Amino acid sequence: MSFDNASPETHRFLAWANYAFLAAMLAVIALILIAAAVMQYAFGELPCPLCLLQRVAMLGICLGILLQLRNGFSYQNTGIIIFSALFLLIVAERQTLLDIVPRPGHAYIGSAVFGLHMPVWSIIIALCVLIAFALKLAIIGGDHHLETTPVSTFPRLAAIGTAVGAVVVALAVVNFGSVIVQCGINECHTMGYQLLGYTPPAS
Numbered sequence: 001m002s003f004d005n006a007s008p009e010t011h012r013f014l015a016w017a018n019y020a021f022l023a024a025m026l027a028v029i030a031l032i033l034i035a036a037a038v039m040q041y042a043f044g045e046l047p048c049p050l051c052l053l054q055r056v057a058m059l060g061i062c063l064g065i066l067l068q069l070r071n072g073f074s075y076q077n078t079g080i081i082i083f084s085a086l087f088l089l090i091v092a093e094r095q096t097l098l099d100i101v102p103r104p105g106h107a108y109i110g111s112a113v114f115g116l117h118m119p120v121w122s123i124i125i126a127l128c129v130l131i132a133f134a135l136k137l138a139i140i141g142g143d144h145h146l147e148t149t150p151v152s153t154f155p156r157l158a159a160i161g162t163a164v165g166a167v168v169v170a171l172a173v174v175n176f177g178s179v180i181v182q183c184g185i186n187e188c189h190t191m192g193y194q195l196l197g198y199t200p201p202a203s
Helices: 008-043 049-071 075-099 118-139 144-148 155-183
Strands: none
Touching (some): 008 118, 008 144, 049 075, 049 118, 049 155, 075 118
């Protein structure tokens, strides 16, 4: 099944669906990063080194999406999204397997959300991204129609993408600064902010 020879109306709908899907994915990951920031700054739950790598992977997914929305469709941008999702899956699986059996020195960092801790949620997020792209390729095939239908064709979607993208950029800046304050030039830990000499009270 191929949509290469479909009507212009079908190509337009597929393009709209693709950009809506990307904008929704960007918004969901932004909300997850905001929730992680709230847990860190409001509840004193400092991220562990593997948690920080998971944030990097999520920001990598966001980068690929932003490039698609800002610079137009490119398979290179799709590659950034898929590679970042694979990286997220690998890091999250490692942390989950390390902490799946509670023992001294190995316990999930932070609070559970709906009964699941962040590394388990990260596995679910990564799998959802990979499965979504796999299904899209299996059902629709290539994205050649996007080359002639930029996101600017849909002003509302473009505006949403720009607004959410600005939030993601702000989150990236905040996270970068937070890592510097937490880790300094040494190995990261979950005991406090090294540059401030501050340890959050135990919850």
